[in-house]
Amino acid sequence: MIEAVGPIKRKFAPWDDPTLKPFIRFENVTKRFGDFTAVDDLTLDIYEREFFALLGPSGCGKTTLMRMLAGFEQPTEGRILLDGKDLSGIPPYKRPVNMMFQSYALFPHMTVEGNIAFGLKQEGMDTSNINTRVAEMLELVKLEKFAKRKPHQLSGGQRQRVALARSLAKRPKVLLLDEPLGALDRKLREETQFELMDIQMELGMTFLIVTHDQEEAMTVSDRIAVMNHGVIAQIGTASEIYEQPASRYVADFVGDINLIDGTVSAVDDGVATLHCAGVDATIVAEAGPGEVAVGAEAGFAIRPEKVQISLEAPPAGTPNVLSGEVWDIGYLGDISVYRVRLPGGSIVKATVANLTRIVERPITWEDKVFLTWPADAGVILLK
Amino acid sequence: MNKTTSWFNVTSLVFGFAFLYVPILILVVYSFNASKLVTVWGGLSARWYVELMHDQAIIDAAWVTVRVGILSASFATVLGTMAALVLDRYLKFHGRALFSGMVYAPLVMPEVITGLSLLLLFVAIGFDRGFWAVVIAHTTLTMCFVAVVVQSRLVTLDRSLEEAALDLGCPPVKTFFLITLPLILPGVVAGWMLAFTLSLDDLVIASFNTGPGATTLPIKIYSMVRLGVTPEINAISTILISVIAVGVIVASVLSHRSQVEKERAERAVFLGG
Numbered sequence: 001m002i003e004a005v006g007p008i009k010r011k012f013a014p015w016d017d018p019t020l021k022p023f024i025r026f027e028n029v030t031k032r033f034g035d036f037t038a039v040d041d042l043t044l045d046i047y048e049r050e051f052f053a054l055l056g057p058s059g060c061g062k063t064t065l066m067r068m069l070a071g072f073e074q075p076t077e078g079r080i081l082l083d084g085k086d087l088s089g090i091p092p093y094k095r096p097v098n099m100m101f102q103s104y105a106l107f108p109h110m111t112v113e114g115n116i117a118f119g120l121k122q123e124g125m126d127t128s129n130i131n132t133r134v135a136e137m138l139e140l141v142k143l144e145k146f147a148k149r150k151p152h153q154l155s156g157g158q159r160q161r162v163a164l165a166r167s168l169a170k171r172p173k174v175l176l177l178d179e180p181l182g183a184l185d186r187k188l189r190e191e192t193q194f195e196l197m198d199i200q201m202e203l204g205m206t207f208l209i210v211t212h213d214q215e216e217a218m219t220v221s222d223r224i225a226v227m228n229h230g231v232i233a234q235i236g237t238a239s240e241i242y243e244q245p246a247s248r249y250v251a252d253f254v255g256d257i258n259l260i261d262g263t264v265s266a267v268d269d270g271v272a273t274l275h276c277a278g279v280d281a282t283i284v285a286e287a288g289p290g291e292v293a294v295g296a297e298a299g300f301a302i303r304p305e306k307v308q309i310s311l312e313a314p315p316a317g318t319p320n321v322l323s324g325e326v327w328d329i330g331y332l333g334d335i336s337v338y339r340v341r342l343p344g345g346s347i348v349k350a351t352v353a354n355l356t357r358i359v360e361r362p363i364t365w366e367d368k369v370f371l372t373w374p375a376d377a378g379v380i381l382l383k
Numbered sequence: 384m385n386k387t388t389s390w391f392n393v394t395s396l397v398f399g400f401a402f403l404y405v406p407i408l409i410l411v412v413y414s415f416n417a418s419k420l421v422t423v424w425g426g427l428s429a430r431w432y433v434e435l436m437h438d439q440a441i442i443d444a445a446w447v448t449v450r451v452g453i454l455s456a457s458f459a460t461v462l463g464t465m466a467a468l469v470l471d472r473y474l475k476f477h478g479r480a481l482f483s484g485m486v487y488a489p490l491v492m493p494e495v496i497t498g499l500s501l502l503l504l505f506v507a508i509g510f511d512r513g514f515w516a517v518v519i520a521h522t523t524l525t526m527c528f529v530a531v532v533v534q535s536r537l538v539t540l541d542r543s544l545e546e547a548a549l550d551l552g553c554p555p556v557k558t559f560f561l562i563t564l565p566l567i568l569p570g571v572v573a574g575w576m577l578a579f580t581l582s583l584d585d586l587v588i589a590s591f592n593t594g595p596g597a598t599t600l601p602i603k604i605y606s607m608v609r610l611g612v613t614p615e616i617n618a619i620s621t622i623l624i625s626v627i628a629v630g631v632i633v634a635s636v637l638s639h640r641s642q643v644e645k646e647r648a649e650r651a652v653f654l655g656g
Contacts, residue, residue: 072546092549105547109565119551152647170551 012222014047021084023048023206024069024174029078031064031230038064040230041078051200051207053217056227057253062210065227066176069208070099083173093122098172102179104163106151112138112162113147119170137165140199157188164196168203175200177209181216193219214254218242226250242303246289248381251301258307258348260300260322264292264380272380274300278344284319288381302378307350309338310370311363322348322371326363336361340369407624414617421612431618441619444603447514448583451599455521456578462522463529463578464571468563470530471537489527497524498591505592513594520592521582528581529574532638536570569637576634580627 014020022045031039039061046052054062067073069080071092080087087095098119106115116137120130138144141161151159160180167175180196181189197220200207211217217224218238226233226241226249233253234246245251248259260283262276272287283300292298314321327347328339331354338350350371363369414432418425435441466486473479489497501520505512544566548558564571586601593602600623607616 070546070550072549091554092546093552093554097550099547099550101543101547103541103543105541105543107544107547107562118548118553122552122557166547166551 012049014050015045015223020047022046022081023050023083024208025081026065026069027079027081029065029068029075029080031061031068031073032076037230039068039075042230042232044225044232044235046206046208048206049204050223051197051221052209053221053224054208054210054227055212055214055217055224055254057212060227061230062227063178066099066178066208066210069174070097070176071095096173097176098167098170098174099176099178100163100167100180102182104151104159106159106162106166108151111148111150112143112154115151115162116166116169119166123170133169137169140168141165156183157192160184160192164199168199168205171203172205174206174208177207179211180209182211182213189216190219196220218254226253228253244288244379245301245381248299248301248383251379251381256304256349258300258302258304259381260302260346260348261383262298262300264294264296264298267292267294272298274298274380276300279322279342279346280344281322283378283380284375285378285380286376288379290382292380292382297383298380299383300378301381302373304337304349304351305335305353306373306377307348308372309340309350309352309363310372311367313370314372318372320373320375324348324369324371326365326367326369329361329363329365338363338369340371410617411621411624414614414621416614416617419614421614421617431614432622435615435618435622438615440598441600441603441615444598444600445619447597448600451514451517451521451589451597452579452582454518455525455582456575458518458522459524459526459529459578460571460575463526463574464533464567466526466530467533467537471534486527486530489524490531494524494585494587498588501588502591511594512592512597514597516592516594517589517597517599520588521578521585524585524588525578525581528577529571532574532577533567533570536567536638540566569640573634573637576630576637580630580634583627583630584623 024044024046026042026044029039029042030037042061042065044065054065056062064073068075069082069087071087071090074088082095082097107118110118113134116134117130120133125133134147135144138147141164143158143161143165146154146158146162151162154162160183164180177196181192184192193216196207207220209217209220218241221238223235223237224241225235228249234241234250236244241250241254245254245257251257251259260274260276260279260281262274262278262283264272265275265282266273267287270287271284272292274283274285276283285300288301313323322340322342324340324342326338327341328337330337330339333354335351335353338352340348340350342348348371413421413424415427415429416423416425417428417430470479470483470486498520501516501523502512504510505516510516540563544562545558548562549555553561584601585599586605589599590602590605593599598606600619604616604619607613
């Protein structure tokens with residue numbers, strides 16, 4: 001009985017399908033504000049029904065990129081295509097794109113209903129259809145009881161939902177979300193992230209989210225573009241970006257990372273040997289992208305949760321061992337963070353999941369410890 | 384803050400308010416004087432108000448003043464609001480500093496100079512002095528005040544509200560009337576009230592540009608006073624003061640209310656999280 005199993009969940013990866021055309025295409029887009037280059041010769045493809053995140057620190061150009069798609073800014077060079085159509089010269093009020101603003105931008109002189117109906121009225125939809133659609137939207141965001149309220153009579157979380165309902169009401173081809181959850185507290189933000197994913201699946205729209213919160217980007221999106229100074233540092237799925245960072249910048253910006261500097265002393269079939277004079281160790285690991293060659297200045301990058309910490313020395317001949325002294329311990333409830341000081345003075349972080357309700361820690365301050373990791377746990381990245 | 388009131392504080396308060404309001408108070412009290420002699424108290428009476436109602440010249444002047452006020456305040460509100468929008472919105476155009484300086488300069492310009500320059504202009508272009516000349520002159524005088532009031536309201540307006548309207552398919556002009564104007568309306572109304580009261584009590588600019596049949600109330604009062612102060616003048620001045628006081632109070636209540644609304648909204652955001 002195959003039916004009982006239900007539909008087989010296929011992996012959603014349109015970017016791997018060379019026959020598919022991108023839905024949104026930024027083509028060599030540059031945006032300058034006077035002397036400042038906000039977006040620098042950027043090319044990016046986003047596919048239909050994709051939940052795509054632009055991630056980066058403030059001032060990296062992610063918001064400018066989104067505002068160009070919405071039509072509030074014009075590219076200085078290059079063009080933006082939506083469904084194969086060039087958007088240049090089309091004003092914001094004629095684009096099939098809607099935006100949810102960071103400040104929500106709810107019209108204070110209109111009710112919740114009035115806000116949601118605003119875009120539909122501009123379309124010239126008739127009243128009965130508007131009422132049906134507004135009711136649908138209120139149900140979607142679970143605000144049926146608040147239809148007649150004004151925005152200032154709502155809590156922050158409720159306002160966020162009204163803003164979402166308003167931007168979805170016109171069924172745009174693309175929904176733009178500008179730091180949509182920035183003003184919510186942590187618990188509510190996590191809940192809303194999953195709701196956003198459900199809504200996107202249900203409506204089958206393309207979502208483009210701008211955020212500086214890497215957890216948010218990793219939770220909600222199919223793919224992430226990490227941006228820095230107007231260019232894309234890396235595009236990939238959350239796990240690609242986390243596990244195979246293309247550069248030190250990405251490794252450092254997304255998640256926590258240990259970086260141990262050294263000089264490449266041998267390269268063999270994608271595996272590099274790094275001589276780290278500072279900590280008196282030799283590390284063998286996968287070579288990251290770029291020209292990792294003998295003599296290059298590079299660094300070994302490894303996530304703290306992949307570092308194993310032990311009081312006992314590993315058997316002689318084990319590769320990739322660092323020894324040091326426990327400098328600091330941070331207890332975070334679910335995990336503990338050990339900051340281990342290496343001989344040269346640099347610090348390596350190792351996190352350990354607290355699986356039992358330990359009363360006494362086996363490892364404590366000033367203990368001499370050994371750090372090891374599986375052979376494929378880290379990557380060697382160029383400086 | 385020191386809560387006890389010292390004799391010094393009380394004295395300075397009384398003295399200050401006396402300085403400001405005793406002359407006006409005397410005028411108001413004497414407008415109810417029964418005696419024909421201005422300086423002699425002859426008992427309480429409203430006869431000068433009644434007499435005023437029968438003085439066609441004064442009623443005509445009052446009517447001219449009200450019409451000039453309404454028209455010039457309306458023109459000034461439209462122009463001043465447009466100037467405020469340009470000043471607030473188009474930050475990057477060339478000569479913005481010059482433009483904003485030029486909009487605000489009439490605030491500190493001596494009225495004699497404004498009046499005289501307008502007079503010269505009207506003579507040069509062959510525009511007849513009279514009702515419409517006064518309307519135009521008052522529009523010139525008051526539009527910068529409107530611009531200041533409206534602009535202070537505009538700076539507190541979140542620009543993304545207008546962007547949201549555009550994003551939802553509303554063209555720019557419609558966005559102005561559906562979103563921007565309703566939100567800055569308290570400022571626009573306050574600006575209109577201010578312009579109206581300024582026009583109502585202007586003597587200098589009006590007297591430069593007036594002509595036959597366009598005598599405003601301040602001009603009428605001034606010419607009557609030159610023939611001697613009569614109780615009738617006290618009565619009409621009292622009416623004028625009341626109208627202006629009401630206008631100023633309404634304008635300040637409107638702008639105060641918008642301020643309170645804003646604070647309440649901010650508090651709600653803070654409490655709502």
